[in-house]
Amino acid sequence: MPVVELTCISCPLGCPLKVETDSSGKVLKVTGNTCKRGEEYGKKEVTNPTRTVTSTVRLLGGTAPVVSVRTQTDIPKEKIFQCMEEIRKAAAEAPVRIGDVILENVAGTGVSVVATANAERIAEE
């Protein structure tokens, strides 16, 4: 049976987890955890690991060269690099407000990339 070794990050204890799965990927057993949260973390990390991606996009006509962004919610971990590729190609037109949608449905996840900072437009001459 495949066994995945992880460090639990639910609290500072950092329990070393062993997650046992069957050949179809179904979790059979989590060991090494000292609480319920560890078991849940182990199961999720093995079956459906997700992360919030944070980065920056180019800012057009702004007082700064870039503005920071995030995926509005977690996305599947294996989509991180595809998400980054789309973020790298994107640009935002100043002014930008926190929460403004910069990219929709990033990497086909259904999740939007939104601004996490306010950015002002450079004064016109």
Place this chain on the structure above:
Amino acid sequence: MKHDIVIIGGGPAGLAAAAAAREAGARDILILEREKELGGILNQCIHNGFGLHTFHEELTGPEYAARFIAQIQELQIPYLLSTTVIDLSSPASGGVKVTAVSRENGLVEVEAKAAVLAMGCRERPRGALNIPGTRPAGVFSAGTAQRLVNLEGYLPGREVVILGSGDIGLIMARRMTLEGAKVKCVAEIQPYSGGLKRNIVQCLNDYGIPLKLSHTVVDIQGKERVEGVTIAEVDEHLKPIPGTEEQFSCDTLLLSVGLIPENELSKEIGVELSPVTSGPKVNESLETNVPGVFACGNVLHVHDLVDYVSEEAAQAGRNAALYAAGRNEDQGEEIPVETGGAVRYTVPCRICAQRVEGSQVVRFRVSKNMRNASVCVYADGREILRRKRPVMAPGEMEQVLLKQKDLLGVKQLLVCTEE
């Protein structure tokens, strides 16, 4: 004219102190900030994980800062940007005199009844490490690299080695990987990481970046630009072991080797500093030895979580407001907080029990990794608190809450760990 309170620094500590001071009744507050925006270091910390304690959600740095900036604007607290404070002094008329410079206003002099020090910290530079080798371009502190990538839109290198496993170094390992750089390894001289577990997992393990514990950089190669570094294992005295050297070709070396509170201004006005934290020694009100001068945030002691900075700064702001309103000075004597076991320091390091309102937070760090130890507090030899801690680490700040009734009349106070 004298302001009630002047706040040096518009980062997370200064903003929370200002808002709390206003809510505690101080009318005339002024924040002085050296950057062109409020928010301090949070503006370049674009990763998430901020605010879990304060707002019960995971925010990015700029989002966390924006909530406090909005509060400052709602409370109509004035601030000066691009204004660098160059001197603090105690005028004969009492209070604090602040000398600052800005491009717009030239020399600015303001006086206040009370001051809150909220200048934050800075990174330990290469010069503090004695790494042999040449002096090429391409050696950056992790925070400088973070600023270049996240605020200025530059990628400082393509092949990276990171020395030190502080949180900023770990965060930058992930950030540079996402931007297309190859991070070859993170070397940490200690046998354990100085960063949060969560960052080891999500910034290194997620991207297969090796963490080499008990390793350090022993040579930097390259004339104009970094061409490579040599990493070696160290023994228990942290001395490199001959024969363990390994060569990494790279164009960039990032240093994440510790943060030091920035207290040049504090020294100018005669604030006494702790040799352990490099921050001011403060009492229960977070007031320094200079009456009316308070300190909070990373200038006081380096924090891991901004939520605790906000909490601490709010306390400093409230007390500065009380002081500016003419609080009763003579309320009894301050007793020192002694440390024992693995407790390296405490903030505050002295307490006047009469001035404690209900309960007092005491924050500290331990000197080593510990499992199943207890934090104990003794007042005149009597145990007033004992808390079992499954795990404690030098990288994670600890705190205990002491009740005023346990402190009244006490002559000696000891905070310690017991294994």
